[in-house]
Amino acid sequence: MTDHPATPIRPQELPALFAARPRDSHKGTFGTVAVVGGGPGMAGATLLAGRAALKIGAGKVLVGFAQQDCPMACDLLQPELMLRSATALFQAALPVDAWVAGCGLGTGAQALTALRSVFAERGNVPLVLDADGLNLLANGHLPAWGPGPVILTPHPAEAARLLSCTPREIQADRQRAACALAQRHAAWIVLKGAGTLVCRPDGQCSINTSGNPGLATAGTGDVLAGMLGSLIAQGIELDQAVPGAVWLHGAAADALVAAGVGPIGMTAGELADAARQLRNHHK
Template structure:
Protein backbone atom coordinates (compact mmCIF):
# COMPACT_ATOMS: atom_id res chain seq x y z
CA UNK A 1 0.00 0.00 0.00
CA UNK A 2 1.38 3.43 -0.86
CA UNK A 3 2.04 6.04 1.81
CA UNK A 4 -0.65 8.69 1.98
CA UNK A 5 -0.42 11.65 -0.37
CA UNK A 6 0.87 14.88 1.20
CA UNK A 7 -1.71 17.32 2.49
CA UNK A 8 -2.91 19.80 -0.08
CA UNK A 9 -2.68 23.49 0.54
CA UNK A 10 -0.82 23.15 3.82
CA UNK A 11 -4.02 22.62 5.77
CA UNK A 12 -5.98 25.31 7.46
CA UNK A 13 -8.56 25.71 4.73
CA UNK A 14 -11.14 23.24 5.79
CA UNK A 15 -13.84 23.09 8.33
CA UNK A 16 -15.38 20.23 10.15
CA UNK A 17 -18.38 19.57 12.26
CA UNK A 18 -18.97 16.83 14.77
CA UNK A 19 -22.35 15.95 16.14
CA UNK A 20 -22.63 15.19 19.81
CA UNK A 21 -25.50 14.58 22.20
CA UNK A 22 -24.29 17.51 24.23
CA UNK A 23 -21.51 19.98 24.21
CA UNK A 24 -19.54 18.99 27.30
CA UNK A 25 -20.17 19.02 31.03
CA UNK A 26 -22.80 16.85 32.68
CA UNK A 27 -26.25 17.08 31.09
CA UNK A 28 -29.29 18.13 33.11
CA UNK A 29 -30.66 15.09 34.90
CA UNK A 30 -34.00 15.47 33.13
CA UNK A 31 -32.37 14.64 29.85
CA UNK A 32 -31.56 11.17 31.04
CA UNK A 33 -35.20 10.17 31.38
CA UNK A 34 -37.42 8.03 29.18
CA UNK A 35 -38.20 9.57 25.84
CA UNK A 36 -34.63 10.61 25.25
CA UNK A 37 -34.31 7.75 22.77
CA UNK A 38 -33.22 4.13 23.07
CA UNK A 39 -29.86 5.16 24.41
CA UNK A 40 -30.53 8.83 25.03
CA UNK A 41 -27.82 11.21 26.16
CA UNK A 42 -25.28 8.79 27.40
CA UNK A 43 -22.19 10.36 28.92
CA UNK A 44 -20.32 10.00 25.63
CA UNK A 45 -19.96 13.69 24.88
CA UNK A 46 -16.20 13.14 24.84
CA UNK A 47 -16.46 11.32 21.54
CA UNK A 48 -17.07 14.30 19.22
CA UNK A 49 -14.59 16.43 21.13
CA UNK A 50 -11.93 13.80 20.54
CA UNK A 51 -12.76 13.74 16.85
CA UNK A 52 -12.78 17.52 16.67
CA UNK A 53 -9.34 17.72 18.33
CA UNK A 54 -8.03 15.13 15.91
CA UNK A 55 -9.30 17.27 13.03
CA UNK A 56 -7.63 20.39 14.44
CA UNK A 57 -4.30 18.64 14.97
CA UNK A 58 -4.29 17.24 11.45
CA UNK A 59 -4.89 20.54 9.72
CA UNK A 60 -8.62 21.32 9.58
CA UNK A 61 -8.70 25.07 9.97
CA UNK A 62 -12.04 25.71 11.61
CA UNK A 63 -13.74 23.01 13.61
CA UNK A 64 -17.19 23.06 15.16
CA UNK A 65 -18.92 20.61 17.44
CA UNK A 66 -22.65 20.75 16.82
CA UNK A 67 -24.42 19.35 19.85
CA UNK A 68 -27.80 17.68 19.69
CA UNK A 69 -28.61 18.66 23.24
CA UNK A 70 -27.88 22.26 24.33
CA UNK A 71 -24.17 22.82 23.90
CA UNK A 72 -21.65 23.96 26.47
CA UNK A 73 -20.19 27.32 25.58
CA UNK A 74 -16.59 26.25 25.27
CA UNK A 75 -14.27 23.25 25.26
CA UNK A 76 -11.80 24.40 27.90
CA UNK A 77 -9.21 21.81 26.84
CA UNK A 78 -9.36 22.92 23.21
CA UNK A 79 -10.97 26.35 23.10
CA UNK A 80 -10.26 26.63 19.36
CA UNK A 81 -13.23 24.32 18.81
CA UNK A 82 -16.45 26.26 18.30
CA UNK A 83 -19.53 24.88 19.99
CA UNK A 84 -22.91 25.05 18.28
CA UNK A 85 -26.39 23.58 18.65
CA UNK A 86 -27.04 21.07 15.89
CA UNK A 87 -30.73 21.94 15.55
CA UNK A 88 -30.12 25.42 14.16
CA UNK A 89 -26.55 25.01 12.88
CA UNK A 90 -26.07 25.49 9.18
CA UNK A 91 -22.71 23.99 8.30
CA UNK A 92 -23.01 25.10 4.69
CA UNK A 93 -20.62 23.01 2.65
CA UNK A 94 -18.44 22.10 5.65
CA UNK A 95 -17.42 18.47 5.89
CA UNK A 96 -19.56 16.71 8.47
CA UNK A 97 -18.42 13.93 10.78
CA UNK A 98 -21.58 12.44 12.17
CA UNK A 99 -22.14 9.73 14.73
CA UNK A 100 -19.53 9.68 17.52
CA UNK A 101 -21.36 10.04 20.82
CA UNK A 102 -24.50 11.12 18.98
CA UNK A 103 -26.93 8.71 20.61
CA UNK A 104 -30.13 7.54 18.98
CA UNK A 105 -32.72 10.09 20.10
CA UNK A 106 -35.35 11.49 17.77
CA UNK A 107 -33.23 14.65 17.53
CA UNK A 108 -30.22 12.59 16.49
CA UNK A 109 -32.27 10.88 13.80
CA UNK A 110 -33.52 14.25 12.54
CA UNK A 111 -29.99 15.63 12.31
CA UNK A 112 -28.77 12.52 10.50
CA UNK A 113 -31.64 12.75 8.03
CA UNK A 114 -30.76 16.39 7.32
CA UNK A 115 -27.10 15.49 6.83
CA UNK A 116 -27.95 12.73 4.37
CA UNK A 117 -30.23 15.12 2.47
CA UNK A 118 -27.50 17.77 2.28
CA UNK A 119 -24.65 18.11 -0.15
CA UNK A 120 -21.74 18.17 2.29
CA UNK A 121 -19.07 15.49 2.30
CA UNK A 122 -19.80 13.11 5.17
CA UNK A 123 -17.88 10.84 7.48
CA UNK A 124 -20.38 8.49 9.10
CA UNK A 125 -19.39 6.60 12.24
CA UNK A 126 -20.66 4.94 15.40
CA UNK A 127 -24.26 5.77 16.40
CA UNK A 128 -25.09 7.18 12.97
CA UNK A 129 -24.14 3.82 11.43
CA UNK A 130 -26.43 2.00 13.82
CA UNK A 131 -29.32 4.34 12.97
CA UNK A 132 -28.70 3.73 9.27
CA UNK A 133 -28.49 -0.04 9.85
CA UNK A 134 -31.97 0.12 11.41
CA UNK A 135 -33.49 2.02 8.49
CA UNK A 136 -33.71 0.80 4.88
CA UNK A 137 -34.89 4.31 4.02
CA UNK A 138 -31.70 5.92 5.34
CA UNK A 139 -29.59 3.24 3.63
CA UNK A 140 -31.28 4.13 0.35
CA UNK A 141 -30.74 7.84 0.90
CA UNK A 142 -27.05 7.28 1.61
CA UNK A 143 -26.64 5.08 -1.48
CA UNK A 144 -28.30 7.70 -3.66
CA UNK A 145 -26.29 10.68 -2.45
CA UNK A 146 -24.05 12.35 -4.97
CA UNK A 147 -21.62 13.85 -2.46
CA UNK A 148 -18.75 11.94 -0.95
CA UNK A 149 -19.26 9.66 2.01
CA UNK A 150 -16.78 7.69 4.09
CA UNK A 151 -18.28 5.18 6.51
CA UNK A 152 -16.11 3.85 9.31
CA UNK A 153 -17.68 0.78 10.94
CA UNK A 154 -16.06 -1.54 13.43
CA UNK A 155 -16.93 -5.18 12.77
CA UNK A 156 -20.18 -5.17 14.76
CA UNK A 157 -21.39 -1.99 13.08
CA UNK A 158 -20.53 -3.49 9.68
CA UNK A 159 -22.43 -6.65 10.63
CA UNK A 160 -25.50 -4.62 11.57
CA UNK A 161 -25.36 -2.77 8.26
CA UNK A 162 -25.03 -6.00 6.31
CA UNK A 163 -27.59 -7.92 8.37
CA UNK A 164 -25.11 -10.65 9.34
CA UNK A 165 -23.10 -11.52 12.44
CA UNK A 166 -19.73 -9.99 13.26
CA UNK A 167 -18.25 -13.52 12.88
CA UNK A 168 -19.33 -13.47 9.22
CA UNK A 169 -17.74 -10.04 8.74
CA UNK A 170 -14.51 -11.17 10.39
CA UNK A 171 -14.55 -14.40 8.39
CA UNK A 172 -14.01 -12.48 5.14
CA UNK A 173 -13.21 -8.85 5.89
CA UNK A 174 -12.36 -7.96 2.30
CA UNK A 175 -15.68 -9.28 1.00
CA UNK A 176 -17.62 -7.56 3.78
CA UNK A 177 -15.98 -4.18 3.14
CA UNK A 178 -16.50 -4.48 -0.63
CA UNK A 179 -20.14 -5.49 -0.25
CA UNK A 180 -20.82 -2.60 2.12
CA UNK A 181 -19.10 -0.10 -0.17
CA UNK A 182 -21.17 -1.30 -3.08
CA UNK A 183 -24.47 -1.26 -1.15
CA UNK A 184 -23.92 2.17 0.40
CA UNK A 185 -22.11 3.76 -2.55
CA UNK A 186 -19.41 4.97 -0.17
CA UNK A 187 -15.81 4.48 0.79
CA UNK A 188 -15.81 1.95 3.62
CA UNK A 189 -13.22 1.77 6.38
CA UNK A 190 -13.71 -1.59 8.10
CA UNK A 191 -11.75 -1.08 11.31
CA UNK A 192 -9.65 -3.59 13.24
CA UNK A 193 -6.16 -5.01 13.07
CA UNK A 194 -5.44 -4.68 9.35
CA UNK A 195 -8.13 -2.09 8.62
CA UNK A 196 -9.71 -2.68 5.21
CA UNK A 197 -10.57 0.26 2.96
CA UNK A 198 -12.91 -0.44 0.04
CA UNK A 199 -14.78 1.62 -2.51
CA UNK A 200 -17.94 1.12 -4.53
CA UNK A 201 -15.90 0.24 -7.62
CA UNK A 202 -14.51 -2.87 -5.90
CA UNK A 203 -11.03 -1.54 -5.06
CA UNK A 204 -9.77 -2.70 -1.70
CA UNK A 205 -6.59 -2.18 0.36
CA UNK A 206 -5.39 -3.34 3.77
CA UNK A 207 -3.68 -0.78 5.97
CA UNK A 208 -0.27 -1.87 7.30
CA UNK A 209 0.17 0.58 10.20
CA UNK A 210 -1.07 0.50 13.79
CA UNK A 211 -0.77 -1.69 16.84
CA UNK A 212 -2.72 -3.04 19.79
CA UNK A 213 -2.41 0.31 21.58
CA UNK A 214 -5.25 1.47 19.33
CA UNK A 215 -7.62 -0.92 21.06
CA UNK A 216 -8.52 1.82 23.52
CA UNK A 217 -11.80 3.67 24.04
CA UNK A 218 -12.28 6.47 21.57
CA UNK A 219 -9.53 5.76 19.08
CA UNK A 220 -12.22 5.22 16.46
CA UNK A 221 -13.59 8.70 17.18
CA UNK A 222 -10.11 10.09 16.53
CA UNK A 223 -9.96 8.24 13.21
CA UNK A 224 -13.34 9.64 12.14
CA UNK A 225 -12.09 13.15 12.92
CA UNK A 226 -8.95 12.58 10.89
CA UNK A 227 -10.94 11.30 7.89
CA UNK A 228 -13.08 14.45 8.12
CA UNK A 229 -10.03 16.64 8.43
CA UNK A 230 -8.41 15.33 5.26
CA UNK A 231 -11.71 15.54 3.36
CA UNK A 232 -12.13 19.14 4.53
CA UNK A 233 -8.65 19.93 3.21
CA UNK A 234 -9.64 18.79 -0.26
CA UNK A 235 -8.51 15.19 -0.35
CA UNK A 236 -10.74 12.85 -2.34
CA UNK A 237 -12.63 10.28 -0.27
CA UNK A 238 -10.48 7.30 -1.25
CA UNK A 239 -7.20 9.09 -0.52
CA UNK A 240 -8.60 10.69 2.64
CA UNK A 241 -9.70 7.32 4.02
CA UNK A 242 -6.44 5.57 3.18
CA UNK A 243 -4.38 8.52 4.41
CA UNK A 244 -6.24 8.95 7.68
CA UNK A 245 -6.09 5.24 8.53
CA UNK A 246 -2.38 5.13 7.68
CA UNK A 247 -1.54 8.22 9.77
CA UNK A 248 -3.75 7.04 12.68
CA UNK A 249 -1.80 3.76 12.77
CA UNK A 250 1.53 5.49 12.32
CA UNK A 251 0.69 7.82 15.21
CA UNK A 252 0.15 4.81 17.46
CA UNK A 253 3.46 3.32 16.30
CA UNK A 254 5.20 6.60 17.09
CA UNK A 255 3.70 6.70 20.59
CA UNK A 256 4.75 3.11 21.29
CA UNK A 257 8.28 3.82 20.02
CA UNK A 258 8.39 6.71 22.49
CA UNK A 259 7.26 4.47 25.37
CA UNK A 260 3.71 5.83 25.62
CA UNK A 261 2.13 2.47 24.84
CA UNK A 262 0.84 0.02 23.94
CA UNK A 263 -0.07 -0.35 27.62
CA UNK A 264 -2.14 2.63 28.67
CA UNK A 265 -2.07 4.47 25.37
CA UNK A 266 -5.08 6.80 25.32
CA UNK A 267 -7.02 8.07 22.33
CA UNK A 268 -6.39 11.64 23.44
CA UNK A 269 -2.65 11.23 22.75
CA UNK A 270 -3.17 10.27 19.12
CA UNK A 271 -3.86 13.70 17.61
CA UNK A 272 -0.52 15.24 18.67
CA UNK A 273 1.34 12.17 17.40
CA UNK A 274 -0.66 12.28 14.16
CA UNK A 275 0.33 15.91 13.70
CA UNK A 276 4.00 14.94 13.99
CA UNK A 277 3.54 12.09 11.50
CA UNK A 278 1.82 14.35 8.96
CA UNK A 279 4.40 17.10 9.29
CA UNK A 280 7.22 14.58 8.85
CA UNK A 281 5.56 13.40 5.62
CA UNK A 282 5.07 16.95 4.38
CA UNK A 283 8.73 17.95 4.93
Protein backbone atom coordinates in the same frame (compact mmCIF):
# COMPACT_ATOMS: atom_id res chain seq x y z
CA MET B 1 -15.40 -7.99 -6.37
CA THR B 2 -13.00 -9.95 -4.14
CA ASP B 3 -10.89 -11.73 -6.77
CA HIS B 4 -7.85 -9.56 -6.11
CA PRO B 5 -6.17 -9.39 -2.69
CA ALA B 6 -6.14 -6.04 -0.96
CA THR B 7 -3.02 -3.99 -1.63
CA PRO B 8 -1.07 -2.48 1.29
CA ILE B 9 -1.46 1.22 2.01
CA ARG B 10 1.97 2.81 1.44
CA PRO B 11 2.67 6.31 2.80
CA GLN B 12 5.03 7.02 -0.11
CA GLU B 13 1.96 6.79 -2.37
CA LEU B 14 0.17 9.50 -0.36
CA PRO B 15 2.10 12.67 -1.22
CA ALA B 16 -0.81 14.97 -0.41
CA LEU B 17 -0.55 13.89 3.22
CA PHE B 18 2.89 15.48 3.55
CA ALA B 19 2.74 18.34 1.05
CA ALA B 20 4.08 21.72 2.20
CA ARG B 21 1.55 24.50 2.69
CA PRO B 22 1.62 27.72 0.63
CA ARG B 23 3.07 30.74 2.44
CA ASP B 24 -0.06 32.78 1.68
CA SER B 25 -2.39 30.29 3.39
CA HIS B 26 -5.21 31.43 5.69
CA LYS B 27 -7.77 29.56 7.80
CA GLY B 28 -10.18 29.37 4.88
CA THR B 29 -7.59 27.61 2.76
CA PHE B 30 -7.86 24.33 4.65
CA GLY B 31 -11.59 23.90 4.95
CA THR B 32 -14.28 23.69 7.59
CA VAL B 33 -15.29 20.42 9.25
CA ALA B 34 -18.68 20.07 10.95
CA VAL B 35 -18.93 17.29 13.56
CA VAL B 36 -22.42 16.24 14.68
CA GLY B 37 -22.87 13.81 17.56
CA GLY B 38 -22.43 13.90 21.30
CA GLY B 39 -25.82 13.01 22.71
CA PRO B 40 -26.40 13.14 26.48
CA GLY B 41 -23.47 11.59 28.33
CA MET B 42 -21.41 11.20 25.16
CA ALA B 43 -20.04 14.68 24.50
CA GLY B 44 -16.49 13.37 24.79
CA ALA B 45 -16.75 11.31 21.59
CA THR B 46 -17.61 14.40 19.58
CA LEU B 47 -14.87 16.44 21.21
CA LEU B 48 -12.30 13.76 20.35
CA ALA B 49 -13.36 13.88 16.71
CA GLY B 50 -13.35 17.67 16.65
CA ARG B 51 -9.94 17.97 18.31
CA ALA B 52 -8.47 15.44 15.89
CA ALA B 53 -9.92 17.31 12.91
CA LEU B 54 -8.29 20.53 14.11
CA LYS B 55 -4.88 19.03 14.90
CA ILE B 56 -4.70 17.18 11.59
CA GLY B 57 -4.96 20.50 9.83
CA ALA B 58 -8.52 21.71 9.20
CA GLY B 59 -8.84 25.48 9.17
CA LYS B 60 -12.04 25.55 11.24
CA VAL B 61 -14.03 22.95 13.16
CA LEU B 62 -17.70 23.30 14.10
CA VAL B 63 -19.19 20.93 16.67
CA GLY B 64 -22.93 20.35 17.00
CA PHE B 65 -24.20 18.35 19.98
CA ALA B 66 -27.37 16.28 19.59
CA GLN B 67 -28.80 17.77 22.77
CA GLN B 68 -31.41 20.41 23.48
CA ASP B 69 -28.72 22.84 24.58
CA CYS B 70 -24.97 22.93 24.06
CA PRO B 71 -23.52 21.19 27.15
CA MET B 72 -20.53 23.55 27.50
CA ALA B 73 -19.55 27.09 26.63
CA CYS B 74 -16.22 25.97 25.18
CA ASP B 75 -13.80 23.07 25.14
CA LEU B 76 -11.23 24.11 27.74
CA LEU B 77 -8.60 21.82 26.22
CA GLN B 78 -9.29 23.03 22.67
CA PRO B 79 -11.03 26.41 22.78
CA GLU B 80 -10.55 26.82 19.03
CA LEU B 81 -13.49 24.46 18.49
CA MET B 82 -16.79 26.27 17.84
CA LEU B 83 -19.44 24.55 19.92
CA ARG B 84 -23.24 24.75 19.74
CA SER B 85 -26.26 22.50 19.73
CA ALA B 86 -26.85 20.58 16.51
CA THR B 87 -30.03 22.59 15.94
CA ALA B 88 -28.13 25.87 16.25
CA LEU B 89 -25.44 24.55 13.92
CA PHE B 90 -27.98 23.78 11.21
CA GLN B 91 -29.72 27.11 11.69
CA ALA B 92 -26.45 28.97 11.25
CA ALA B 93 -26.11 27.50 7.72
CA LEU B 94 -22.35 28.06 7.70
CA PRO B 95 -20.22 26.83 4.79
CA VAL B 96 -18.94 23.30 5.44
CA ASP B 97 -16.39 21.31 3.44
CA ALA B 98 -16.82 17.94 5.19
CA TRP B 99 -19.37 16.54 7.64
CA VAL B 100 -18.61 13.96 10.33
CA ALA B 101 -21.67 12.44 11.98
CA GLY B 102 -22.41 9.73 14.51
CA CYS B 103 -19.69 9.96 17.18
CA GLY B 104 -21.49 9.51 20.49
CA LEU B 105 -24.74 10.43 18.75
CA GLY B 106 -27.08 7.93 20.40
CA THR B 107 -30.03 6.30 18.68
CA GLY B 108 -33.00 8.14 20.19
CA ALA B 109 -35.39 10.63 18.62
CA GLN B 110 -33.05 13.59 19.00
CA ALA B 111 -30.19 11.66 17.41
CA LEU B 112 -32.37 10.63 14.50
CA THR B 113 -33.53 14.21 13.93
CA ALA B 114 -29.95 15.45 13.96
CA LEU B 115 -28.76 12.86 11.45
CA ARG B 116 -31.69 13.47 9.13
CA SER B 117 -30.79 17.16 9.24
CA VAL B 118 -27.20 16.36 8.24
CA PHE B 119 -28.48 14.44 5.24
CA ALA B 120 -30.79 17.31 4.29
CA GLU B 121 -28.15 20.04 4.73
CA ARG B 122 -25.02 18.53 3.20
CA GLY B 123 -25.84 18.51 -0.51
CA ASN B 124 -22.70 17.43 -2.40
CA VAL B 125 -20.41 17.84 0.61
CA PRO B 126 -18.60 14.63 1.68
CA LEU B 127 -19.91 12.84 4.77
CA VAL B 128 -18.08 10.54 7.19
CA LEU B 129 -20.68 8.38 8.96
CA ASP B 130 -19.47 6.64 12.11
CA ALA B 131 -20.65 4.83 15.25
CA ASP B 132 -24.33 5.42 16.07
CA GLY B 133 -24.83 6.91 12.63
CA LEU B 134 -24.14 3.42 11.29
CA ASN B 135 -26.52 1.86 13.80
CA LEU B 136 -29.31 4.21 12.71
CA LEU B 137 -28.52 3.34 9.10
CA ALA B 138 -28.73 -0.38 9.92
CA ASN B 139 -32.11 0.18 11.59
CA GLY B 140 -33.48 1.55 8.33
CA HIS B 141 -34.76 4.80 9.82
CA LEU B 142 -32.89 7.19 7.53
CA PRO B 143 -33.79 8.83 4.22
CA ALA B 144 -31.46 8.87 1.23
CA TRP B 145 -28.30 10.75 2.07
CA GLY B 146 -27.94 12.65 -1.19
CA PRO B 147 -25.43 12.72 -4.04
CA GLY B 148 -22.20 13.66 -2.23
CA PRO B 149 -19.56 11.02 -1.41
CA VAL B 150 -20.00 9.02 1.80
CA ILE B 151 -17.42 7.21 3.91
CA LEU B 152 -18.76 4.55 6.30
CA THR B 153 -16.43 3.50 9.14
CA PRO B 154 -17.81 0.35 10.80
CA HIS B 155 -16.09 -1.95 13.23
CA PRO B 156 -17.01 -5.64 12.78
CA ALA B 157 -20.12 -5.49 14.98
CA GLU B 158 -21.46 -2.45 13.13
CA ALA B 159 -20.66 -4.06 9.79
CA ALA B 160 -22.58 -7.14 10.90
CA ARG B 161 -25.65 -5.02 11.69
CA LEU B 162 -25.43 -3.37 8.28
CA LEU B 163 -25.18 -6.74 6.52
CA SER B 164 -27.64 -8.62 8.80
CA CYS B 165 -25.08 -11.23 9.80
CA THR B 166 -22.76 -11.92 12.73
CA PRO B 167 -19.40 -10.34 13.60
CA ARG B 168 -17.87 -13.80 13.25
CA GLU B 169 -19.02 -13.92 9.62
CA ILE B 170 -17.55 -10.47 9.01
CA GLN B 171 -14.21 -11.52 10.44
CA ALA B 172 -14.19 -14.77 8.49
CA ASP B 173 -13.91 -12.83 5.21
CA ARG B 174 -13.30 -9.17 5.92
CA GLN B 175 -12.59 -8.18 2.34
CA ARG B 176 -15.79 -9.75 1.06
CA ALA B 177 -17.74 -7.93 3.77
CA ALA B 178 -16.13 -4.58 2.94
CA CYS B 179 -16.89 -5.05 -0.75
CA ALA B 180 -20.48 -6.03 -0.01
CA LEU B 181 -20.96 -2.86 2.04
CA ALA B 182 -19.37 -0.72 -0.67
CA GLN B 183 -21.66 -2.20 -3.29
CA ARG B 184 -24.80 -1.97 -1.17
CA HIS B 185 -24.29 1.65 -0.15
CA ALA B 186 -22.25 2.98 -3.11
CA ALA B 187 -19.86 4.35 -0.48
CA TRP B 188 -16.27 4.19 0.66
CA ILE B 189 -15.89 1.63 3.45
CA VAL B 190 -13.34 1.69 6.26
CA LEU B 191 -13.72 -1.69 7.97
CA LYS B 192 -11.83 -1.18 11.20
CA GLY B 193 -9.82 -3.79 13.09
CA ALA B 194 -6.40 -5.39 12.90
CA GLY B 195 -5.55 -4.77 9.25
CA THR B 196 -8.18 -2.11 8.61
CA LEU B 197 -9.57 -2.38 5.10
CA VAL B 198 -10.33 0.59 2.87
CA CYS B 199 -12.73 -0.27 0.07
CA ARG B 200 -13.66 2.14 -2.71
CA PRO B 201 -17.23 2.22 -4.04
CA ASP B 202 -16.03 0.23 -7.06
CA GLY B 203 -14.81 -2.60 -4.81
CA GLN B 204 -11.06 -1.94 -5.01
CA CYS B 205 -9.59 -2.65 -1.55
CA SER B 206 -6.43 -1.74 0.30
CA ILE B 207 -5.24 -2.91 3.69
CA ASN B 208 -3.49 -0.97 6.42
CA THR B 209 -0.40 -2.38 8.12
CA SER B 210 0.27 0.41 10.61
CA GLY B 211 -1.12 0.38 14.15
CA ASN B 212 -0.94 -1.81 17.23
CA PRO B 213 -3.12 -3.07 20.14
CA GLY B 214 -2.91 0.33 21.82
CA LEU B 215 -5.76 1.35 19.51
CA ALA B 216 -8.07 -1.13 21.25
CA THR B 217 -9.51 1.50 23.57
CA ALA B 218 -12.57 3.73 23.64
CA GLY B 219 -12.51 6.82 21.45
CA THR B 220 -9.92 5.83 18.85
CA GLY B 221 -12.65 5.40 16.24
CA ASP B 222 -13.91 8.92 16.97
CA VAL B 223 -10.39 10.23 16.40
CA LEU B 224 -10.20 8.40 13.06
CA ALA B 225 -13.55 9.88 11.99
CA GLY B 226 -12.29 13.37 12.78
CA MET B 227 -9.06 12.75 10.88
CA LEU B 228 -10.99 11.56 7.83
CA GLY B 229 -13.21 14.62 7.84
CA SER B 230 -10.22 16.88 8.30
CA LEU B 231 -8.17 15.56 5.38
CA ILE B 232 -11.22 15.65 3.11
CA ALA B 233 -12.08 19.23 4.14
CA GLN B 234 -8.52 20.25 3.30
CA GLY B 235 -9.21 19.38 -0.31
CA ILE B 236 -7.24 16.14 -0.45
CA GLU B 237 -8.75 13.75 -2.98
CA LEU B 238 -10.57 10.77 -1.51
CA ASP B 239 -8.10 8.32 -3.07
CA GLN B 240 -5.46 9.77 -0.75
CA ALA B 241 -7.54 11.19 2.11
CA VAL B 242 -9.30 7.96 3.08
CA PRO B 243 -6.34 5.55 3.08
CA GLY B 244 -4.16 8.43 4.30
CA ALA B 245 -6.25 8.97 7.43
CA VAL B 246 -6.30 5.23 8.16
CA TRP B 247 -2.54 4.89 7.77
CA LEU B 248 -1.83 8.06 9.77
CA HIS B 249 -4.11 6.88 12.61
CA GLY B 250 -2.18 3.62 12.92
CA ALA B 251 1.20 5.24 12.41
CA ALA B 252 0.44 7.69 15.23
CA ALA B 253 -0.17 4.74 17.54
CA ASP B 254 3.11 3.19 16.42
CA ALA B 255 4.96 6.45 17.06
CA LEU B 256 3.52 6.64 20.57
CA VAL B 257 4.67 3.11 21.36
CA ALA B 258 8.13 3.92 19.99
CA ALA B 259 8.20 6.92 22.35
CA GLY B 260 7.30 4.73 25.33
CA VAL B 261 3.58 5.53 25.45
CA GLY B 262 1.60 2.29 25.39
CA PRO B 263 0.45 0.10 23.93
CA ILE B 264 -1.00 -0.63 27.38
CA GLY B 265 -2.83 2.45 28.59
CA MET B 266 -2.55 4.45 25.37
CA THR B 267 -5.52 6.81 25.13
CA ALA B 268 -7.44 8.07 22.13
CA GLY B 269 -6.71 11.66 23.06
CA GLU B 270 -2.98 11.11 22.57
CA LEU B 271 -3.26 10.11 18.92
CA ALA B 272 -3.91 13.48 17.30
CA ASP B 273 -0.70 15.07 18.59
CA ALA B 274 1.35 12.14 17.32
CA ALA B 275 -0.40 12.23 13.95
CA ARG B 276 0.25 15.96 13.67
CA GLN B 277 3.96 15.34 14.21
CA LEU B 278 3.98 12.78 11.41
CA ARG B 279 2.26 15.13 8.95
CA ASN B 280 4.91 17.74 9.76
CA HIS B 281 7.78 15.23 9.30
CA HIS B 282 8.69 15.38 13.00
CA LYS B 283 9.69 11.94 14.21
